[in-house]
Amino acid sequence: MRNFILSSLALAFSTQVCASSSPYTFLEKSLSNNLPELEALYLKLHQTPELSYQEENTGKIIATNLTKLGFKVTANVGGFGVVGIFKNGNGPTVMIRTDTDGLPIIEETGKSYASTVTTLDKNNNKVGIMHGCGHDIHMSSFIGTAQQLIKNKSQWQGTLMMVAQPAEEVGAGAKAMLKAGLFTKFPKPDHIIGLHVSASVPAGKVAIAPGYALANVDSVDISIKGKGGHGAYPHLTKDPVVLASRIVLALQTINSREISPLKPSVITVGSIHGGSKHNIISNEVKLQLTLRSYDPKVRAQQIAAIKRITHGIALSAGLDESMVPVVYVHEEEKIPSTYNNPILAKKVQSSIETELGKINVQKSEPVMAGEDFGLYTLTEDKIPSTIFWLGGVPVKDYEKSVKEGTSLPSLHSSKFAPDYPLTIKTGVRAMTASAMDLFNQ
CATH class of the missing domain: 3.30.70.360 (Alpha-Beta Plaits)
Incomplete structure (x- = not known):
């Protein structure tokens, strides 16, 4: 009998450990109902890109979606930036950031949904516009994360701060939003997290670099x-x-x-x-x-x-x-280097591993590309921040590249075309799980 009781206790404890090791298994099922809407949002954003300093309609799309979810929304922060605040009881303030601007590139992906938008640049030259750096993926994942956190608000407590930042491609958006009072007119975050689509990591996976991440x-x-x-x-x-x-x-x-x-x-x-x-x-x-x-x-x-x-x-x-x-x-x-706070990066990595499985989380090496995300942690408050890479390469293309030793279209390439359904799904799950853990730590 004693051995039976001990065995039963061990089994019960094991079951509890297994359950607690994957606390957000409901996210994939919860997200499935929203995926068609998010994919439609992606296509809309992809086909209507706007250059830096011109993101007026993009900002309105973000603001409208956050307003529908019950956020207190402030538009035109530091240009066409948007800040959404949702207070959900006592707890930490977690800021999630996306960027919104496109690039002066004529799209050559051959996709049926390719951007055909043209505009005049600052020198009055006619240029194409394309989300060649994946900001359309970022925004879709951003809205999807907001949806999941509101839908599952009984699972966390605190203040959710959603920040849609313009003019990242010219290194001006973060500066402008900070100057406009991002951390004084709105709740000051305890943690800041973001993501960036990767043109070298397969869709369905993420990668993270503790410490220096971008230059x-x-x-x-x-x-x-x-x-x-x-x-x-x-x-x-x-x-x-x-x-x-x-x-x-x-x-x-x-x-x-x-x-x-x-x-x-x-x-x-x-x-x-x-x-x-x-x-x-x-x-x-x-x-x-x-x-x-x-x-x-x-x-x-x-x-x-x-x-x-x-x-x-x-x-x-x-x-x-x-x-x-x-x-x-x-x-x-000038854009400063982006430094992922090692403690926060480890927490985010752990959250994503729990949600997606360790096999789908890679350690990333620092890159010499730049991102003005790093500015948010360089204020006098020294708020810890972490940005992770979200794999976007279609799996078949990635496997072919590895097998044949061929190059993949890079970010800022006219031929960059991520596997947007899987990438968005992965981004929402990774970001939502990370935010929930930060609220509940």
Whole structure:
């Protein structure tokens, strides 16, 4: 009898452990009823993308959906940003963030639902618009998460803060929303979580990187001056094309010879323009650079070295101080590195593993892409934040790529087409489970 009782107790305890190890198994069933609606929302957002600073209709769509769910909604925060607040008793405040802007890309996916929208950019040029960075997936998952948290509000307590941020692609949206009082006019969050679709992880899986996840991003313009003249008499000129060529090569020594190889650093010259005709030596060449790093000290070292090298090369070519290159750092577009709070990242990872299964959660390595999500944790409050990667690649495409060693369309590619039904479903389950655990910790 004693052995029977002990065995029964052990079985009961085992059953309780199994049940508690997967507390949100109802989410998949609960979500199934909303998937057709979310897929329709995705197609609508995909076919009506708007560029940074122009997300007016997108903001209205988000605001309308949150209002229907019972959120107290404030629109036009920091541009066309939207903040929805839902108070559900005492508990922590959890902020969930999505971004909303599209990119000036002509879509070439060949999908029946491909975007055909065009508009005028800031230079009055006609451009296509596409959600080539997956923000349509982000928004659909965002609304789906809001739906599940409201539908299952008996399962958690606290304040849910849904933030739809504009102008992420130009590094301006988070700054604008913070400046507009995101953490002073609204409840200050205890935790901030977000997701970003991945073009290298298969749909149905997620990946997360504790610590540094995304890089510092800086845009730098260099104006290289010279003394123009006839191409047949180069000895009478100070050729800025030659100077630019020397500078482009010299800049690569910053990474290879000045910055520790243990410190990630990228300096890429993405654009070089100068001259107008075969036989004319121009007076000026312009370079455009992107800088990437994680460590703020490395960023400062990059910029200081660029200024020193361009100045020195100009003087060595015989130009005087009045004609040294002008180095302009776009401080207004600066994006800091995104640092996933290790403790919060571990909690989020654990929540997603419980919901999706450990086999569907991968450890991600840091990348040199940028995201202004990191700004939310750099206020004086130092609010812990974590963003995770949401796999978007159709499984068959991913398996073919691995088998044949071929490349997949990247984010910002005109041919990027995620498996949106599975990706949205996975995103909603992962984000909802993470939020619930943070409310209930």
